Amino acid sequence: MKENTEFKIGKRLESQKRLGNLIMEHYRDAHEVKKSKKHPIAWVSSASPNELLWTMDIYVMFPEAYAATCGARHAAHGHCEVSENNNYEHHLCTYCRNSTGSSIASIQGGEVFDPLPSPDFLLCASNSCLLITKWFEHLSHYWKVPLINIDSPLIDPAMDEKEIVEHVKRQCIDLIDFLEEFTGKKFDYDRLQEVVANGQKSAEGYGQILDVNTHDPIPVTYFDIMAHNFPNLVLRYKPEAAEHFKLMKEELDQRIADKIVPMENMKYRIYWDGVPYWFAMRSLSEKLKELGMGLVTSAYSEVFRFNRLDSNRPLDSVAENIALLYLNRTAGYKAEYTKKLFEKYNMDAGIFAYAMTCKPFSITMYYIADYLQKELGINITEISGDLVDETFFDQETTNTKLEALAEVLDSRNQ
């Protein structure tokens, strides 16, 4: 690590404020759309072929992003409790419990934190999670709206990737048929090209933001970056997303030029593995700063790169974006990919954040951690908690593990 003596500590990014506005506008517009009945509303899983929906002017809502927001605002607990009162068990995915609980409460007129406007249909893809199809099936049952499920099998090295992409593409064509029938409008392939072009620019911009922290010292911690997956996930069909990343890149480059850093006495470059514990990010950020550990990047962001989009091949690239998703890869692929991230970002150590109710994401974690320790000889600590359910998390135990990691790194440098 470079000495921080000549550097100044940065204030809150302007891009954070702009992000806040983008998020607020998105939800405000969604409610206006619902009220005016101008466009249908779809609830989708994060890595569905959403370009096809945006092409048809369908307003797209993301229950996973909503759950993360509820978690960060300490509001998920009430929704999860409604689920449990309806006999959904405590160890079920908390994103699922959050949206099921908030849906049940909405339908029954109960209390819901900033509720999403009700869906007219649902779309999910099996690429990100094994549970998601059943989760959306339940939402479909409660809201009494159609569900379209895109089957996107695991990318196993023994399988032909092209065949998998073709398999997904065929379903995209079926989805277009459904959308035409549902909306009564003809699908506009020129508009798809435009939507994909916007997404392509957004994805490029998002990738550049993630790359900024290869710099030493980092201009921002990963805590400042992680929420910026929102524009690339939710708004990439609009030019505003790419514009946001362009301005953010300029801001971060300026920080580097002005020798602005996010924290004092940063000693170690730290990698985060796993979905963020949304409710605990502030306390974790403060703890890591206290220990001189700067969070640099995470493979979590790979889920939101969507960097296969290509406006010269709109439909094919949408299918590739879905089929070849990082989350849909094997443990071996992820371990090798994470190793490359460690090398690219020159990491000192890793925090592996096991999410108690997110088995599909967490199940490969121990394998990856073990692989990195053996391959790179790096130090790691494993913490446990959850995406949004605070009952699985203990701050003191986590603090002990983080402090112990800092002590191990300090002793290595002595």
Add this chain to the structure above:
Amino acid sequence: MIVAGIDVGSLTSKAVILKDKKLHSSALRLTGTDVTAAAETVFREALDKGSLKPECVERIISTGYGRINIPFADKSVTEITCNAIGVHFLYPNARLVIDIGGQDCKAIKMDDQGKVITFAMNDKCAAGTGKFLEIAAQTLDMNLRELGSIGLEAKNKVLISSTCTVFAQTEIVSLIAQRVQKGDIAVALHTSIASRIYGLICSTNPDFDEQVVLTGGVAYNNAIVKTLEKKLECEITVPENPQIVTALGAAVKAISNLSK
């Protein structure tokens, strides 16, 4: 040179005083609900035992879950680092420590200097810790010593599948209802704990050809030691006073801290 280490654990607080790098005195008491008061009291008890006054102590390091709430300590260090240092002080050839305390268990792999290479620790759930054995012993209507003495060999093999204290209690009640012998249940309990800890140990990539040390209050339970030895296929060293090893490590750390 007189230094002290204070380990405030979830169940017990321990204080160790070193004089000229040798163990001078120690004390142990229940932590209770007031962490700071427990630390003060146990420190005073250790001083009294050693006929020392507080002002004689040149440096105090606190450790354990209550480490940050000890205002008279000069510095706090995690129980992971202190445990490794304490074990290295007693057994310089040790390379793996298993520590099972009241509400946590950890495995620490260390180098020939007593520095931590890697560690694993339980999460929020206290499954497979001293608390688990305490509740199990209560359910079987016996004390912890009795549980350890009857849990060495089973006449009939039974299985307790869970290390969750609540679930295991349910299983014990069910086994009692089936008139299973207490000794067989105790063996099943110890096997269950050993399995849980084995996973934790393996995650540190240990070398069982090197010396392995067991510390923490649960190390007094001979049945756990034997069950773990069988599971790990190696001999396990248990210090004379396994509960104070982390406090000892804190005191040793205080010596090096003093020289800075």
